[in-house]
Amino acid sequence: MNESDDEDHAARATRAARAAEAGAAVAEEAFREGIAVETKGGKTDVVTQADRDAQRAVIEAIREEYPDDPVVGEEEDELKAVPEAGPAWIVDPIDGTNNFVRGIRVFGTAVAAVVDGEPVGAANVFPALGDAYRSGPEGVFRDGDPIAVSDRTDPETCAVAPTLWWALDDRGRYGAACKAIVDRFADLRRFGCAQATLAMVASGALDGTITNLRANPWDSVAGVHMVRAAGGTVTDLEGERWRHDSVGLVASNGAVHEEVLAAAREIEREAGD
Template sequence: MSDIQKRDQLIKQWIKETAEMIEEAKEKSLEVEEKSARNDLVTNMDKKIEEVLTDKIRSHFPDDRICGEEGFGDNLEDLKGTVWFIDPIDGTLNFVLQQENFAVMIAVYEEGKGVQGYIYNVTEEKLYHAIKGQGVFCNGQPVSAPDNKSLSDGLMATNSQLMTQDAFSDYRKIAGRSMGVRMLGSAGLEVTELIKGNIMAYVATKLSPWDIAPGKIMLEEFGFKISNFSGEPVDLLKTNQTIFATPSAYNEIVTTNFK
């Protein structure tokens, strides 16, 4: 069994176990804390899941390094070797306030290149995953690449900051080019909307490496474009203003006159 196959089997099993933990937690009182702001929350489950996943990775792959949202991983200064990205609950605000519309996300990169990506929609029990060069799958079934539609022929998604903060007011011109704007509050679930062809672009003002890494692998299987707002490659060692889009939609976005 190759390293990739071994990891694939383990990751799918770990995600199943993680989902069971989350479902059990719904029946209990969550411990909720603020991080940087009142809408930037972390729960005891975010921490517990990341701790469990980190322990499993270190047990099976002791030479690998980990980039995780809640601080159980390593302090990375480069992406050499094998690096895991973990987002234990992507969409924590949704988890706390809605108990739906959130995901568990894991990605594996080797020498800075994406190899395996996983996004599990906990509410719908749908696991999207990709292994580089092998396509994209949902619950084990292959997913066909969506049509390369332009932004003007479809919907786009964004995060609340683009719509509410004056610093990004110019970027609302992008929204004006689309047929409408949607907002789920989970980067991972927005990626699955792109995979399904429900939206043509996802534009977010502040995504962390663990928000980007899994979806980047999947979307690149379909030839989507991923970059920061200036058109440069995203940096998986820091937060990014990020564009995910079909090639046609991406061209519309980057040619928008923001002045």
């Protein structure tokens, strides 16, 4: 990477942070205000007007500096796949919408800047928790302070989380994921917000997280960038470097990655596939 690229990526990381803050402010204003809830693809796939309003606020903030860049967004008519060439932005206006509508504070706005399909800067803002994460060429930070993955090497001291939720007719894999974790590690957590989970791996609060599913880019790319910037490892189920179209997402502090990967691979076997 040359100096010009580094400056461009730093500028994109800064803009991602500002855009995420704009979306998070909209979400926070609507939190616990009795907002109407709709469903999209299933009974637990919910959306609110706050999701749409927050996404518009994010996109407006991006367009102030990058008016022509494509946007990949969860809501409305934005792109649903990450372009392989050129710059783009990936937006989740409210990650953890089920938490949001239940009045649970673990939700946030995620924005990632990508170039040629690879993230170069990202931000996750969790307004009800009072935490803002940012990653870019200069590193990864929470509320302005640098963070890093944990240094635990003994799986029996580690806490690991299943990242994504399985469909109602596929809950055998959720049970398999939980069993794979509790058989190997000290404890299990689930937060209902993939970006918050990945941010916790980046900060060392969690030691790993797993899913055998293909994660939507808005649920994953920002947090993956943070884990890597914090010194962690993120792969697919084959142990290959994770990218936005990978099957499975396995993130860890790096030191216990093989054990975390083994737990992820166990999901299919335990579910009887």
